[in-house]
Each structure stands twice: as C-alpha cells, then as structure tokens.
Amino acid sequence: MPAGPHPEDDLIPEHVVLGGVALDVCRPRDLESLIDDDAFGAQEFLPYWAELWPSTPVLAEALGAVDLDGLRILELGCGLGLPSLVAAHRGARVTATDWAADALALLAGNAERNGLDLDLRRLDWFAPADAWPDGPPEPWPLVVAADVLYEARNGPALLRTLERVVAPGGEAWIADPGRPTAAGFWRAAAETWTLDLLGDEASGRPTVRRLRRRD
Numbered sequence: 001m002p003a004g005p006h007p008e009d010d011l012i013p014e015h016v017v018l019g020g021v022a023l024d025v026c027r028p029r030d031l032e033s034l035i036d037d038d039a040f041g042a043q044e045f046l047p048y049w050a051e052l053w054p055s056t057p058v059l060a061e062a063l064g065a066v067d068l069d070g071l072r073i074l075e076l077g078c079g080l081g082l083p084s085l086v087a088a089h090r091g092a093r094v095t096a097t098d099w100a101a102d103a104l105a106l107l108a109g110n111a112e113r114n115g116l117d118l119d120l121r122r123l124d125w126f127a128p129a130d131a132w133p134d135g136p137p138e139p140w141p142l143v144v145a146a147d148v149l150y151e152a153r154n155g156p157a158l159l160r161t162l163e164r165v166v167a168p169g170g171e172a173w174i175a176d177p178g179r180p181t182a183a184g185f186w187r188a189a190a191e192t193w194t195l196d197l198l199g200d201e202a203s204g205r206p207t208v209r210r211l212r213r214r215d
Contacts, residue, residue: 019064019086025110049079049103055147055206059175060086062208068092074140077148081107088116097123125157139167146175155185177206
C-alpha cells in the first residue's frame with residue numbers, strides 16, 4: 001500500500017457516475033503544484049495521472065456494460081483509477097498500477113471512501129520484467145488502460161508489458177482519443193494481436209480497442 005496521503009485541503013471532492021456506478025472521489029486541486037523538477041529531469045515525468053481525461057469515462061462505460069463478477073482485472077497507467085473503481089464496484093478483483101506513487105496514494109484513499117478493495121502496485125513499463133518490485137506477476141485475463149499512448153515512446157513499452165501481463169486467451173482493452181502518437185502502437189500490435197473496436201468510432205468520442213491474443 002503506497003504511503004504519503006494527500007492533504008485534504010489540496011483535494012477537490014467530486015461525485016461522479018461512470019459505467020452506471022456512483023462514486024465519491026477526490027482529485028488534486030492544483031496540477032502544477034505536482035510537477036517535480038527532479039522527476040522531469042530524470043524521465044521527463046509530468047503528473048498526467050492527476051487529470052480526468054476523456055478516455056477514462058469511455059473505458060469505464062465499456063467495463064460497466066459486461067459481467068465482471070469475480071474477474072481478475074489489471075489496469076495499467078491507472079492515474080486517478082476510476083475504471084478500476086468501477087470494475088471493483090461491479091465485483092471484479094482489480095489490480096491497479098501506475099508509475100507515480102502519488103497516484104496510487106490518492107487511489108487508495110478514493111477506494112476507501114467508496115468501501116472498495118483494490119490491489120495497488122507501482123509498475124514501470126520501461127523496467128525489465130525481473131526488476132518489477134514483486135517479481136513477474138501472474139497474467140490477467142483482462143488488462144485495461146485509458147489514454148496511455150500520449151507519447152510515442154510509450155507504445156513499444158506498452159506492447160512489451162501486454163505480452164507479459166495478458167493471460168493466454170486473454171484480452172486488453174485500450175481507450176484512446178485518436179492521438180497521432182498511438183498510430184505506431186496500433187500497427188505493431190496488429191502484427192501479433194487481433195484488434196477490434198468496442199463501440200462506435202464514428203461517434204467522435206475516444207474509442208476502446210480490444211486486443212486478443214492469437215494463442
């Protein structure tokens with residue numbers, strides 16, 4: 001469980017309904033105050049995790065449309081972790097991961113506010129598998145992520161990570177608003193995964209693409 005809770009006066013409370021699930025959550029009041037010059041200098045890290053991006057509710061709605069009871073789900077780059085909270089509310093056994101320890105600390109508080117149980121782990125896609133803190137994880141039947149392809153360098157790292165964490169016969173659901181930086185990822189993924197859409201691409205909203213293993 002991550003440490004370092006956020007001071008309550010630095011948080012904004014919100015009531016949101018996503019995927020048919022009502023949640024009371026808090027998010028950071030001032031994103032600029034979260035910028036760490038040392039972290040940016042080392043890995044060009046910015047606190048993207050603290051923003052509620054449009055892909056997040058789309059992924060949450062996709063999860064809200066299926067039976068998740070008892071299903072093991074992994075969220076990559078969870079940020080505020082709202083899809084993880086929706087999935088846990090619907091009975092899934094959820095592991096939420098992010099590179100940012102602050103994101104996991106905030107998500108731990110939001111899970112507690114809503115009486116939900118999440119397994120929280122810090123995960124760096126760019127680290128080799130044997131460097132992961134808890135060792136190579138047991139693969140998951142469903143892996144999800146929302147708007148994680150905002151930099152082109154994330155694509156190869158995400159693809160390697162999916163190869164490690166999606167179980168044989170499993171799926172990954174990736175929500176994306178159509179970022180140009182994601183194009184290379186989709187081309188590479190199509191070489192080894194079967195891709196299709198969940199939802200309507202013509203709607204103009206972010207889409208959720210389903211990647212299925214060709215095992």
